[in-house]
Structures are given as structure tokens and as C-alpha cells.
Amino acid sequence: MSSTKILIVDDELILRESLAGWLLRDGHTVDTASSGEEALEKLKEARFDIMLVDIKMEGISGLDVLQHVKENDPDVAIVMITAYGSIPTAIEAMKNGAYDYMLKPFDPNELGVLIDKIIKHQDQEREMLFLREEHKERTRFESMIGQSKPMQEVFDLICDVAPMESTVLITGETGTGKGLAAKAIHTNSPRCNGPFVMVNCGAIPEHLMESELFGHQKGAFTDAKETKKGRLELAHDGTLFLDEVGEINMRMQIDLLRVLEDRVFYRVGGTQPIEVDFRVIAATNRNLEEAIKDGSFREDLFYRLNVISIKMPPLNKRKEDIPLLAEHFLHRFIQETNKDIDKIDREAMDELMLYDWPGNVRELENAIERAVVVAKERKILPEYLPIFCHEPLHAPRNNSLQEIEKAHIRLILTDNDWNIARCAKILDIDRSTLYSKIKRYNLQKN
């Protein structure tokens, strides 16, 4: 379950500990640093949504920490902690980008209000980004391709489970085609004439999830100007596909479990029970058994979802499918671009076969798309395949670290259809960090 990550930077142990204890009980994830130096070290390894920073510290001061953070990650909200005598410095800090300051000791009322205000502000920022992405989202379904034994086994399993009503959990690495498998099950099921409704649980901000899933009545909350059906209701008589189900927070897991058990729910702010009839297919690239052990996923929900499981093989375990897939994508992109290309050169195909494809089929698809765009001859040559370039980011050697980071993030986002949860996992940063970097670098979907 995602919670706000807060870093407390204060050289007084007792203040750090008491503040950390209070924030933990308030449901946040908390880390502490005893100096500016330690804070900067922690910032190399993790990103925080909020930092509470003491102004006066030996060595690197609170103001230095503020300056560093504002230069590198301006979306982090920094609250300066100050004693009465340092108020002018705190005001100066606000001019330099601090969100606010608080006098020690804090009034618990003011601290709670301030933290809530910051979280709301940051949620709104993320919501805007999410809505922009959602608007541009293109979903492309096509037939699944593969002659390899692992894929033939997947096809057989899909044929077996499609006519049933059982819930299916599809697991596998990012880009292995979990969404395609879900769609294939729906298409071959008795519900094929009903809707196929996808919920990308990793892309919907936490505070929007309840309304997205359950819908809301007009007036249920400030922005609920009209009654809106949620995705559960829209999936009636069809299939509900919960992609990235491992990203759902604990409270929503409780609600989802109840709906799956009772098939009845209420819109947010609604009093009328709504009965629904849909089949559930869920997908995740997380190890849910591990998530159960660490307490971030409910065991009862797991068993409810994992009635039948399908594991999608990674592309490097079915390399014999690469030529078939590459030709398929080539054909499609030639049609889309109207380019005069006949085939993939043998050497280029060898390279495709040798590569490990950590991004799986999606990475292959993107590699072929890019190759078609840059191709200057009638065949795809190895040099058209960006994955094999020795300058992986096409970055001139005088590029700054930030420029390289921006280019790399853009590449990963493009390769993964802007699936934020998936990209964050590949980049090994959390989602809020990724959102922040997307905003900072002004990255947008094409």
C-alpha cells in the first residue's frame, strides 16, 4: 500500500524520534536523518514526498538541504522546522521554495492540517498528470503470436479457461502480453458480446480509485458534479480486467474482496445497492505471495483472484517466436508508415535473437517500430535497431546527467506504453518519483 514518504532531518534525536512516531501512527512511511549530510545521502537512494528539515544544523544546514532538493527535485514539499529565534531565516527559506515552516514544538492540530494540505496538493498534481495520460491512452489489441511450446501451452490454457466463469490471475514480467491474454480469454468466452473493461490499478491515483471502480453519486464529494458509473458497473455482463492488481492499496483491497464475494456494491455517496455480474481477470508482474508475506497484499483477496493462474513466459524463454513476432510487427509498421521496406536483414535478425529482451514483446515491438521509422534502405539493418547501438541513449558525450536521465526515462516510458507502475519498477524508483520526474522534464506522450 502506498503511503506518503516523509524524511525528517533534525540533529536532535529526541525530536526526530517523537516526530517519526507520530507520523508513523498517522499512517505515513517515515525515515530520519540526523544531519544535512545524511539527508543528502538518503536522497541518493530514495525519494520522499515531504521533508521536514530543521533549519539550524552543524555542517550542511537546513537551507543548504532546501537548495539541493529544489535544484534536483522541486516537487518535494519541504517544511522548515525552526525555533522562535529563527523565524526570519524560515521566511527566507520560503522565498527559496520551502512549502512552509513550523515552530518547535508543533501544535498537533497544525502539523496534521499542514501534512494533509501538502498531500492534497501533491495528489492534485498527480491527478492532472494521470488525466492527461488517460486522455492519450491508446489501447491496441491484436492476436497473440507464438509457435513456441511455452506459448502453445498458454493458448491451450486460454482455450480451456475461456468458456468457464472462474477468475483468472495472469502473472508474468512486464511486456509479456498479460493484457492480450486477458482480452483473448474474454473474446473466447460466453461473455464476448459484453464489455471488456480494463482498470489499470497501477496508473490510477489512490484517491481516484474508489470513484473509478465504484462510481459516485452527484454531490458525493466536491467535484462530483454528475452521477458517474464506475468501471465495475460498466463491466456488467462482461469481463473486468484488473491490470497491475498488486498495486491496489489495502483499503481498496478490502472493498474489492467484498464485491467479488457479494457481487453487490454502492456508488460513492450512494445508498442503493448495485448488483453486478462480471467475470474478473487480474494481472500482475508482482510476486503476490511475497506481497502477502510483507503485509502489502491480502491473502483472502489473492485466493479469490488466483482461482486459475496463467503464467506468461518471458520472450527470452521463447526465442523461437522472435522472427515471427518481428515479421508481424514489421508488416504492421510498414502499413502504418507506408515505407518501402521488404524484410529484416539476416544479421539484424541474428541480433534480435541474441538480445535478452528484458522489456519482452513490447520492447521488441518498439524496437521494430523505431527501426522502420529510421530505415533508409529496403531492409532493416542492425544499425537501425536502437537496442544494439553502443551509444544506448544517442547521447553526445557532453550531455549533462539530467539530459541523460530525461532521455532514458522517455525511452522507458515509450517502451512501456507509459505504464507508470511498470516503468517505475524497471527504473527501480517509486511511482511518485517517476511522476515527479515526468513533470520536471515535461515529458509527454506523443
Added chain:
Amino acid sequence: MTSQSEHSILISPVGELSSELIEAVAGEIKQVFGYSTETSSILQDLSFALDDNRNQYHSTAILDRLAADIPPHAIRVLAIAQVDLFIPILTHVYGEAQLGGQACIVSTFRLNEGRSGTNVPPKYIERIVKEAIHELGHTFNLRHCPEDACIMHYCRNEEDVDHKSGQLCRYCIIMLEDEIKRLRTS
């Protein structure tokens, strides 16, 4: 109050307290957590936690002492104090708990608006019971709840305490059940 049992929650009054208050706390503990209670004072002198400059008592220090002195048969201890509590970063607290730990404390000082612990009118008993259950909830790993009617909702002032119900919301009930199940199987 009740006899010693294998897995009970210990109510530890500090100083003389109204028996109605203790009975109300005990009844609500049984109702919310399902555990029986016993009442025994394991800490009477809080002077070790007094901060002379603030003229308040450091609740974290009291929790450490409570946790060290908890009898083996008790799974949790709830102290009910009558002094003004603080943690160093905050001006005051109504109570404090070890998240997922064994000890918690609540004070009548602000919730009973300065009256003695033997003189607690019914409205104030209700307030103190709510905050006692709230702190005990933390020891069962419950965090602050965004639902303002839930007893685990963080209250910014006494009016907020009066406003919230004496019940856990449906999410917190399930999370509490999970935690109790985990405790019983571990």
C-alpha cells in the same frame, strides 16, 4: 476487576480514577478487541517523565516503563493518567501508543478539561473511552483512519473527539481482525 487470564489487556490507572470510567473503558475494550481486562496499577509515580521546563510528562518515556513492567499474562497495557502529556516535537498529546507494541497511555487531563480523575461527567467518560480505544488500536497496528467517524481517526481537538463515533470503520475492523488472527497464530 476481572480475574487474571492468559490473554488479557491490563488497564493501569495512575492515581485514583472514577470506577465508572474504568468500567466503561473495560467494557469497550471487550466489545472492540474481544479481550477480557484486568485492572491493576503498575505505575504510580510518573515523576521520572516530568519535564521541568514544560511542566508536562513525556509520554514516550512512560510507555517504555510500562512495556518493561507489563505482567507476562497481559498482552497489552493501557495506562490512564491524569497529567498533561507531551512528546518533544508537539505541544501536547491526549495519549500515545507503541505502534504494534504492547503499551499505550491516555490522559484525562485535557479530555476531562482539568477536572480530577474521580470527577468525570458522562460526556467526558465517552471522550476518554474513545481516545483509550484509539491508543489501544495503535498497539494492534492500526494507523490513523481518514474516515472522520472512525475511532481511529486522528482528532485535532476535543470537539473532533466528540464528533467521532465509538466504533471502528469497516476497514479498520477488518484490519484489526487480521492483526488479532495473526497474534493468535504466531
